[in-house]
Amino acid sequence: MNALDREIIPENESQRLAAVRRHEILDTPPDGSFDRVTAMAARRFDVPISIISIVDHDRIWFKSHHGVGVEEIGRDPGLCASAILSNEAHVLVDASIDPRSLANPLVAGDFGLRFYAGVPLQTSDGFNLGTLCVIDKVPRPIEQDQIDDLKDLASLVVDQLELRLAARTAIAHAELMAREIDHRVMNSLQFVSGLLTMQSGGPASKGDASTRLKEAATRVAAVARVHRNFYSSDTEKASCLTFLTRLCGDLSDICGVAVEVSGDEGMVPTTLIQPIGLLTNELVTNAAKHGAGKINVIYRVKGDRHELSVCDQGPGVPADFDLAKSEGLGMKVVRVLAKQLGGGVQVMPNPNGRGACFQVAFAI
Template structure:
């Protein structure tokens, strides 16, 4: 039955190729009836019928259901005296069958789909050569069925490939739009940073200011580079992303001990628009902690009952927490404050739980609509 479903031949329209075969079989044997039958679960359906008015019959009323159980030709020379068919409806009924010869239509893996058979209303005797001829015709039937099955499978594979191509095209278009969107946001972010820095009073000379500006533009590039390494387009895993950013910072800042920046975080996926802000905050805080702090720098991201928290701590004495939050601390803190504002978050600075070092913590809600950086 699985093979019958696989070949999908049941209830298909008549085809001249099969009709030619049944016509040839009837002529070869001189019988009034020749059939190509397919045996289904509850019926015997005729793909081609020569001299048979019915399109199908029940399994109980069809001899083909018995013929497919054989490996070779199934012959009833005189059904009226053959114990295998004495009580069969085709023999006892109005049809008056007396002669039946059927050979199974067998797939390459040995499953019988149905038969090629010839019938007559009177007894007949046949030769081995005639049986061989019917077997040859049955082989032609199977060749045609295999050809159609292969064509259908190829069409299905082609349809799947076309669907996959369409999906890839849609994904490519989505990625292109997303990249355009990210590039536009990045340019706006760069413009906002430069504009903010131009309004910040500083005693630094122009080269120093340009160097600082270039460093922050480079940070934006690094942040986006690590986003593109993520599997998704619109979302990224925060813990994996922070690990990549901090590994990059560890090398770039030439920390005394490789791995002195320790990262831990909950497995949470956030929209990439929020990831950009988080990455730039980490860039500023870790750079400051490495520059002004001491010992190991710890980066933590946590999923809490009220939202998310992001913290960066070091093991140094550092300035008092109230001094860090003063605007006079410099442009870096203004950048952090602006990014925290984008996240609709709260910024706090204090000591670690053990009373040592400096810890900066940002708490922000789960769902927000991020505006562009001013």
């Protein structure tokens, strides 16, 4: 930058330059939509030159330059560099006698600029990226309705820039979501693979091949059920209580028992939703099969400790029941999922009366 005066540096220059970078417009190829705007501006003002400029940290780059072959100039005061300092039009009816522009090389040099009217390209969040300007080599007056037209044309330029930014953001978000979906599908397939491996390794006395295959299919269906009830959001965390309420509504219909969900909101990383959902599915299904009465699903948050409890009103677990040694596939699945969460499982009597409670505790 050649002797850049402090007076042409906006107070929010670092944020403004960040906005320029965010729009990814600098040094891009010519574009017909922008060239049409500069052509319209030149016709409206009956001038030979119209430019869409982007003010970089040390230069003024031309996205469209109707009537002139130059693609960029230095960031000298008096013209575009000064025009971005205000939200109003920057007008020089005779630059050769205007103190704001006397030192600008385009005015003082061979180019001989005399008339300049520019309006800032202001984004929706208030940053002036550059200008739409019209230029002539002879002095000329300007009317307010012409300035209003120039502002309208500048708004069209900004609309194009922001639509393109929104499109790039949407594409990037879609790509991120696609990777996230791929990751979840891979995790689900790995879980299904592990589930089938556990199923195939069970003792033959636990049932014939048809029965065991049906049990495996039921658990595989649970993976789909968990996904169906989890609606992904743009955030990295989701309400566990909301998710469990939807999931248990499905389970209530499938198992034919009342399932009541209560507790704390429990915002958890979306990566933990699947194991929490599969745990809930397994424990509710187990309670419906071996317990009785209403099933209560409670989700509690105590600092960074999260607790998922599933309680039934049945006869309770046998006195000699040892979860760690249980060979049943359901309990194996529960132990694997609890380990995936980095937590552990406890079995205890239902504190509200008859029945048993399975509680999984983990830290976030």
